Amino acid sequence: MHIILTLLLLTLPLLTTTALLLRARWILSPSRTKPIRHGRRNPKEPTHLLIVLGSGGHTAEMLSMLTRAVNEPSERARLNLRDYSHRTWVVSEGDSISAQRAKEFEDAASGFGQDSIMAGKVKRATDMGPGSYEVVTVPRARKIHQSVYSAPVSCAQTFWACWSLLVKQLEQGRDYPDLILVNGPATATVLVFASIALRFFNVKGCVTRGKMRTIYVESWARVKKMSLSGTMLSRVVDRCLVQWPQLDAKRNGTGKAKYVGMLV
């Protein structure tokens, strides 16, 4: 009798760990269920893109990338902001420059799409207009020169703020972001981990409904070695894009790092 009980007690943690690991593997797998979409701008299927502006060079690179994308000369490669009926811009507390630049980008870019392929034709019912956007603030995960020891506390605050910000989307009559686009630094890393935690527990069905796919773009300024954010995120995001060939996972890069050329 005792032997059976001991065995059970021994196998229980093992089973739990295995279950948790399998769960983590599933929610982290890029091949997990994706929603089926009927057209790009379907009023019945709103789309939501979340972008983190990490301040300083991160903001500059993100906006450079997006500005290039909405201005691509080839129609096939040109990003239309209207494909995303709602955009959430996440900036760090006190970073009024990033907030301002998000607004400027929205003002300039959301008007772009309307007269491209639709020019001269009757406005189709599927055209939902420029959609909406919101700039939200979260506390900074790690200030520049902040000591390593106080970082866990500020990271926990940021984590909580990111978690609430994502869940709040549902209360505001929207849904989770479909796509999360980040390029560092710590604050963005924390937001990605918050989205992973939500998927792990499938809060409000986020993983079953294929929400919150994640893309990390390594800084263009990283040539030979991944950043700390990149090293951590390269294993857990759905796509990890690097802009120098040396940083591909086949060479010096980590995780899912894939060289795709320059994006900025």
Next chain:
Amino acid sequence: MSSSKLCFLTVGATASFSELIEAAVSPAFLTALESQGYTELSVQYGQDGQQLFEKCKTVAQGTSKLKVTGFDLDKLGLGKHMRRAKGGKDADEGVVISHAGSGSILDALRTGVPLIVVPNETLLDNHQVELAEALAEQEYVVHGRLPQLPKALADAEKLRQRAKEWPPVNSGPERGLKGILDDEMGFLD
């Protein structure tokens, strides 16, 4: 009256870079600027750089007639200053000197003004040096080192001759960032 020619120096918004200010706002560098036909040095010196800038300016202007101006930050971005360095109808094309922040490098490359990149070697985990080296190797920028700033200025004149366009043609994924976003979203058209 000859036309103007501007050298614009930026140290960025996040970290201070007093060594670069000291090296640029110095009698030796102002002499180098004058010999290349420059008429003005404009310095973005950062939040805590004003005192140092004023001090260096007083010393340097004892020996030079070059106009030296400065400001701490510009919330509207540096594009305006880069375009001023680019020149135009009544100004010759000058040069931009930047700490190696990616934002200012991108701004200068897009503006198409010759750029000298001086990484801050005192920063931890200095990946900026790698970026400066990689871009200098492909002849997009001049990689400046602090003790030899006047030499970098001469190299920038050579760079001017073979100005390259940014972004490089076909430098990204085939369908751009959009293609990648589309894949993840499941847009199929």
